Amino acid sequence: MALWEQTPVPEVFRYFEELAAIPHPSRHVEKVGDYCEAFAREHNLTYRRDEAGNIVIWKAASSGREKDPAVILQGHLDMVPATEEGLDFDFTRDSLRLVIEGDHLTAEGTTLGADDGIAIAMCLAVLADDQLSHPALICVFTADEEIGMLGASALDMSDIKADYMINLDQEEEGVITISCAGGVTCRSVFPVKSREESGKALRIRAAGLKGGHSGAEIHLHRTNACRFLAGILKEVSDSMDISMISMTGGEADNAIPPMAKAEILLPAGKETAVMDLLKEVSDKAVKEIQNYEPEVQIGWELMDYSGPVSEPAETARLLSVIGSMPDGVQAMSQEIEGLVETSLNLGILRWTGGELTVTHSIRSSVDLSKRDIMKQISDIVTEAGGTNTFSGDYPGWPVRSESQLQNLARSVWKAQNGEKMRVEAIHAGLECGLFSHQMPEMDIISIGPTMVGIHTPKEYLSISSTERVWYFLLELLRRISG
Numbered sequence: 279m280a281l282w283e284q285t286p287v288p289e290v291f292r293y294f295e296e297l298a299a300i301p302h303p304s305r306h307v308e309k310v311g312d313y314c315e316a317f318a319r320e321h322n323l324t325y326r327r328d329e330a331g332n333i334v335i336w337k338a339a340s341s342g343r344e345k346d347p348a349v350i351l352q353g354h355l356d357m358v359p360a361t362e363e364g365l366d367f368d369f370t371r372d373s374l375r376l377v378i379e380g381d382h383l384t385a386e387g388t389t390l391g392a393d394d395g396i397a398i399a400m401c402l403a404v405l406a407d408d409q410l411s412h413p414a415l416i417c418v419f420t421a422d423e424e425i426g427m428l429g430a431s432a433l434d435m436s437d438i439k440a441d442y443m444i445n446l447d448q449e450e451e452g453v454i455t456i457s458c459a460g461g462v463t464c465r466s467v468f469p470v471k472s473r474e475e476s477g478k479a480l481r482i483r484a485a486g487l488k489g490g491h492s493g494a495e496i497h498l499h500r501t502n503a504c505r506f507l508a509g510i511l512k513e514v515s516d517s518m519d520i521s522m523i524s525m526t527g528g529e530a531d532n533a534i535p536p537m538a539k540a541e542i543l544l545p546a547g548k549e550t551a552v553m554d555l556l557k558e559v560s561d562k563a564v565k566e567i568q569n570y571e572p573e574v575q576i577g578w579e580l581m582d583y584s585g586p587v588s589e590p591a592e593t594a595r596l597l598s599v600i601g602s603m604p605d606g607v608q609a610m611s612q613e614i615e616g617l618v619e620t621s622l623n624l625g626i627l628r629w630t631g632g633e634l635t636v637t638h639s640i641r642s643s644v645d646l647s648k649r650d651i652m653k654q655i656s657d658i659v660t661e662a663g664g665t666n667t668f669s670g671d672y673p674g675w676p677v678r679s680e681s682q683l684q685n686l687a688r689s690v691w692k693a694q695n696g697e698k699m700r701v702e703a704i705h706a707g708l709e710c711g712l713f714s715h716q717m718p719e720m721d722i723i724s725i726g727p728t729m730v731g732i733h734t735p736k737e738y739l740s741i742s743s744t745e746r747v748w749y750f751l752l753e754l755l756r757r758i759s760g
């Protein structure tokens with residue numbers, strides 16, 4: 279017996295199982311696109327496929343629903359390819375090996391791709407069923423969401439007209455997402471005056487900090503290792519002539535760096551004095567953050583060095599520039615308690631003798647505030663003789679004060695499951711931002727069944743939750759009106 283036949287919603291899992299057999303990691307969504315295209319043809323549905331790999335499928339309203347406003351159902355085609363260590367698995371060729379364990383659907387040794395294959399499966403199940411009551415539907419399947427929402431960014435929305443949109447890229451049942459942040463990456467480059475020097479040097483390491491996601495965890499008072507180490511070195515450089523050899527920290531703009539390293543050349547004859555001062559300053563700095571960063575450690579070792587260094591005055595000046603850039607939470611939402619509205623994170627720092635590069639991730643659910651931070655950073659950078667470039671700009675999805683779709687969703691969920699829905703806004707990007715930016719009048723919500731461990735080989739999907747969210751979706755489509 280096929281796996282889908284063992285579930286309480288075979289009409290949905292049948293498509294999920296078929297999708298899982300087709301490789302579809304990010305950047306490789308052609309085959310899954312072919313599959314959706316064949317589906318649309320087989321069901322005589324109008325569809326469009328574009329160069330980015332997106333697929334849009336239209337279905338007319340069921341009889342009697344022609345006057346109701348159209349609804350977009352949306353999910354993404356690609357999945358994050360992650361495998362357990364040592365597993366021989368080729369994500370561009372191999373089919374996922376699905377397993378049911380009690381209520382959990384998983385894939386052996388790999389990500390499951392319930393994020394966001396279950397959205398596509400539900401949409402196909404809706405499109406395939408001619409007995410359902412629904413308004414005109416537009417199913418939008420986007421490509422390469424997981425690597426920067428590339429599909430949705432490239433999607434031509436001029437022929438996509440709807441009053442409502444239900445995004446199905448949510449990981450928890452009973453939760454309704456109503457807003458997300460927009461963001462942009464800012465890379466600042468400073469030329470550095472350097473010269474050849476040699477002498478005693480110190481290799482310094484600040485480690486053991488918690489780090490974390492620059493959206494989801496920016497409000498948790500986590501110390502940024504790059505800023506922490508730069509602050510200590512700045513204090514030392516205020517009274518001693520140290521020369522930066524190199525400094526590095528962070529791997530991605532959207533992660534709070536847990537570790538940073540630096541190498542500094544010590545002034546001849548004052549090696550011990552610098553080391554004493556460094557010890558004093560770093561002991562004090564560690565004490566200041568120890569309550570919330572208990573694992574923090576600073577260590578150093580002495581070495582001989584010969585090569586390019588940043589001059590002492592340059593070193594002091596640039597350390598102070600790093601410190602003067604805003605970082606962390608800048609504003610909290612006035613509408614939703616506990617939601618970070620605007621933040622930025624210094625994610626990557628690279629300093630060699632001749633150049634300093636600093637990369638920030640800036641986020642805000644209010645586009646104006648995002649632009650404000652961009653301006654603040656570029657003013658500081660320009661003033662300090664550097665230049666900056668912005669990339670990967672994506673819009674936020676602002677909170678809507680009046681939403682018929684939210685009200686309907688809340689009452690349907692309560693009636694079906696006896697519990698209130700939790701309303702949530704997130705400080706991270708969603709494709710909804712791109713849709714709301716182009717169609718500001720559209721009423722959008724994001725929902726989905728419970729899945730755990732997404733983007734890891736431990737990912738699983740709750741089958742009973744999928745069943746509940748499926749009937750929830752059908753009831754929304756049955757009752758949605760103008």
Ligand SMILES: [Zn+2]
Nearest residue numbers: 354393394447
């Ligand atoms: Zn997703």
